[in-house]
Structure formats: C-alpha cells, structure tokens
Amino acid sequence: MNSQVSIIILNWNGWEDTLECLDSLYRIEYPDYNVVLIDNGSEDESIEKIKEYCGGEIEVHSKFFKNVQQTNPIEIWEISEKDALKNNFQKKEEFMKQLSNKKLILIKNNENYGFAGGNNVGIDFVINNLNSEYVLFLNNDTVVDKDFLTEMVKTAKSTNVGMVGSKIYYYDYEGKDNVIWALGGGGMNLKTGFVWHNKFRKEDIGGLGDNLECGFITGCSLLIKKDILHKLKGFDKDYFCYFEDADLSARCKKLGYKLLCACKSKVRHKVSASSGEYSPFLIYMITRNNLYFVKKNHGSKIYCLIYLLTFRLFGRLFRLGMRNELGLIKYYFKGIYDGLKI
Template sequence: MKSPRVSIIILNWNGWKDTIECLESLYRITYSNYDVIVVDNGSKDESIQKIKEYAKGDIKVSSKFFTYNPYNKPIRIFEVSENEARDGKFNRPLYEKYDVNKRLILIKNKNNYGFTGGNNVGLQFALSVLNPDYVLFLNNDTVVDKEFLTELIKVAESDEKIGIVGSKIYYYDYKGRSDIVWALGGGGVDLKTGRAWHYGISAQDKKVYKDTNKIGYITGCSMLVKKDILIRLHGFDDAFFSYYEDVDISLRAKSLGYRLSYALSSKVWHKVGATSGGDSVPFIVYIKARNHVLLVKTHGNSLNLILAVIWLLTYKHARRFINFVFLQRNPRLLIHYYNGIKEGLLRY
C-alpha cells in the first residue's frame, strides 16, 4: 500500500539560515511520499537568493545534527508567485519527474501575512495542486530526525478519528544540550483564564500520555493535520496572525469530533524564539496579549472572558511587570501589553 502523501509547509520570513538547515534535515528523512513547500512571507533580506544558492549546492549547511549531503544537489526549485499559488497554476507533470529529495516548491508572497496568512497561501496551493492526504506545518527554525514523519504518520493512521498529531520537540540548544524537552507535541488549554501551556516531562504531564483526550492543543511548531480538517475549517483563522492560532485550530478540530495525539518517537529540535525574537519585541508582547483575549472570545463565554481579563491584569500582569521593568528595563513594553488586551476586547 502506498504511503499517504504529505505536503510539508515551511514559512520563511527573513530567516534563510534557519530555513536551509531545516531543509537539509528534511531531505534526509526516510518517508517516501512528501512535498516540500517553502512559503517566503515577503522577506526583505536575501532569503530567496540564498535558498536558491543552497538548492544549487553553493551553500554547504553545517549542523551538529547531521553531515551535509552533496549528492542530492542540485535541487530543482519550482518558483510560484503568490497569485499563481492562489490560482493553483503549476506544472505538476514536470514536478513529478523529480525525486522527492531533489525538488522544492518556493512560493513568493508579496507581503508578510503572519503565520496564519502565510501558511494559508501554502495550504491553498497544496490542496488545489498536490492533493495531499495530510499537511505538515513545520517551523523553519527546526531540525528533524530521519524518522520523524514516518512516526507521525504511524500515529495518524492508527485511528481515523485522530485529526492532528504533534512531534516530541526538544530545544535545539539548551545550555549546550540537545536532549531537553521543550514540548510533548502540544499542551493544555484553560478557557477560564485563556491560558495555554506546553506539556513537558513532569509526572502530571505524563498522565496525558495515557489519556490523549486531555490534550488541549498541538503546537504549530510541528503539526500534522488531516486534509479533511483543513478543508472544512478553511485553514488557520487569519484573525490571529501569529500566536494562539495552533490552539484555535486544535479546538476547532476537536469541535468537529476529531482527536489530538502525539507521536513521541517523532523527534524535532527547535530554536525557541529564533523567528519572533521573543518577549522583548513590542509587537510580540502586543499580539500575545491580544490573541489571548481573542481565543477566549472565540471559544469561551462571557464569564470566561471576564475571568481571563482579570487573570491578565493580575497574575499575568505581575509577571510582565517584573520582566519588563526590572529584568529587561524596558517599561514601555507594558503599554504594548495593555494595548493588546484592549484590542482583543474591541475586536469584532
């Protein structure tokens, strides 16, 4: 029986160095039926050119996780404009002539549409042109194990009600170590406060292994999604732009009757915060606060919303205050935090 077809979508925004390391690790996987789609989200650096140079074999990727492979170069790049991607224009017969590890689809978006919009362009293209059974959303600042996709598919195919599967994600570098778990595929969600958190390796979190019904969401860092879900939900909700979009789509998938699950033998290493810059960036502070409120408004009730705002202005605010004022010495970040809460309340 032929393996299910998987379209792997990687979003790049001014991060070509991370992207080519991710690509080099992907082209070493053992799974045999996949497509690699890089969506450049309106990068202002030399990302497009550098990705092309990598594909030609002009840039030799160095990584502590693998040895560079010169034998699958050059990789044939199929460039697709944003308009062509949205219209489904593509020379598939020519594309299919190349081996899976010697071809790359590069979609060039005109602007930065965020995690949601950028991935949705790639998703629309994949569904209309490649007809995959699954779509895998993978962060560009990751490196994957050779068996990671094989293990994801094993879990996904084990039960027809499983709709989304996540990988076991390690820190790429945690004080020189690469064996420290960042997230077990996803985490929990508490709509009473809007809080979402990663499941790690604590005794409490390990209980989730035995009862996957307790999984609240699968992280978008490495998220394998059944095609039917993406068609019915029309992909990610663009209102989120970035952050909490993975929680939102997980909750919406569960509302359709699908289950979430982990593939704990699927290993991915993640450069945490490499793409966004973390909580020192004003926009990140703003969007996290805004989307926190937006998530509760979308999936909770009025009481949930009141409790979530109280939580944001008390417990969460105290932590933000200490971080921004005393640790980062940048109290102006609090303004962006307040504006995010306000915008979340006023939206819709």
C-alpha cells in the same frame, strides 16, 4: 502504501535557519513527501540563498547531522502568490511525474501575512494542486530527526485522530540538547486563554510511551489530514501570529477528533528565532490574541480580562522587572485594548 505528505514551511527573513531545516528534511527516511516553502515577503536575500542552496552552491552546517555537500541539486518550482491563489500551477504535471523527494515548491508572497495568513496561501495551493493525504506545518527554525515523519504518520492513522505533534526539544538550552520545549503542544483553558506546554523545560528521561493526548498541538510541528484541514478552512488569519495553532486545535476538537503527540517523533526548535524573546511585538500579539481566542472559542471575555489584569499582569511585571525592561509593559496594555476591540 505510504500516504503522501505535503510539508509547508514559512520563511521570513530567515534563510539560514530555513536552509538547515530543509537540509534535515531531505535526509529523512519517509518515502513520499513534498516540500512547499512559502517566502512571506522577505526583505533580505532569502530567495537568492534558497535558490543557491537548491543548486548545490551552499553547504549547510549543523551540529545535529553530518555535513555532506549535495551532489544532486534539488529541483525548484517557483510560483508567485497570484498564481498560487488562482490555482495556476502551469508545471503541475511535470512536478507530479518527478518521483524524487528532492524537489521544492517555492511560493513567493508579496508581503508578510504572518504565520496564519502565510500558511493559508500554502494550504490553498496544496488542496487545489497536490494529491497529499496529510499536510505538515513545520517551523523554519527547526531541525528534524530522520524518522520524525514516519512516527507522525503512524500515529495519525490511529482511530479518530485529527492532529499530531512531535516531541520538540530546544535546539540548545544552556548547552543541553535533551531539554523539552513541548510534547506535541500542551493544554489550554478556554475561559482564560491560558495555554501551557507539556514537560516544558524538563530533561527527557524517557518512559513516555508512543503517544500522548494533548489539549492543543503547536504549529511548530503539526500534522493534519488534508480533508480535515479543508473542513476547518485553514488558520484564522485575524490572529496573524500566536494562538492560531491553539485556535485550529480547538476547532478540530469541536469536530470530535483527538489530538496526539507522537512521542517518538523528534524535532529541535530554535525558540523565538523570528520574533525575539520578550520583544514588544511578542508581548503585544500574545496579549491581543489571548482575548480574541477566548471570545471566539468561549463566547465571553470577562474571565480572560480578569486573568490578564490580575495573575497574568503580576507575572508579566515580575519577569520584565527581573530583566530591567518594565517599559515594555505598555505593549501588554495596548494588546488588551486592541484585543477588546476585535
């Protein structure tokens, strides 16, 4: 018997990416899953477009799968943030009786709570209302292969595995679609908060085997047993976004679980689609959360502060200088200042 999986996707002003992601999901071979889509207070027409898609009114185009107009509409259950948090899913029995995977729970958050807070609304809903054994967090700017979830669940059933990631490719890297963004995730240094991706920007030449142990699993594609997620109490909302997946990984490892990449599970990711590459927001949040992560998981900020004011600073100055954007360095120092106050 296959284990049921709840797939949580977060949307914020990105309905076009979200629809391509959903369309790839509804083509997968795994037999028992449900999709919980959290709209994180979008200010565009996301809600309307998602409902139109579920009604078969929008045809999705992607270079990674054949475009076939939907013939069977996707049943949609709309839930307010208030009802989701109060465990007030009035059509729960009706949803459970629907055996088809072509269904969607749409939770409408009142505002943008970031990756951590937005997903936590979905976590609470899944734990309190659905019978899933596993929860999968999936970025809305991804496209999945048809057997990606089958391979993840297979790996998750190995002994003492706490979290599982996918082999994640760039959606498009200089015209190539076989360049790796991350193998599951990568490694992390608890003293400095430095995290890195396995096989980052390397072309996939095979030979990786079935599974690879990781230091952390990226939240881009992260499968975790619901019981473990409940013990961990979800993501730490104080991160808002960035480092919340590394933090969840660190806490999972402290419980004694292994983190693995299911190397046969393939996902394609439109990197930086929501925050922008080298945007002020990204520079600030990564720097701020770098310090918070170290304080929380190592107990001291001194190593991290030295690292941020030496090696990391010179690296950031060099990259911004190459892009003629040195003015953005002020957001780096603001991140350090605010990170020290947390």
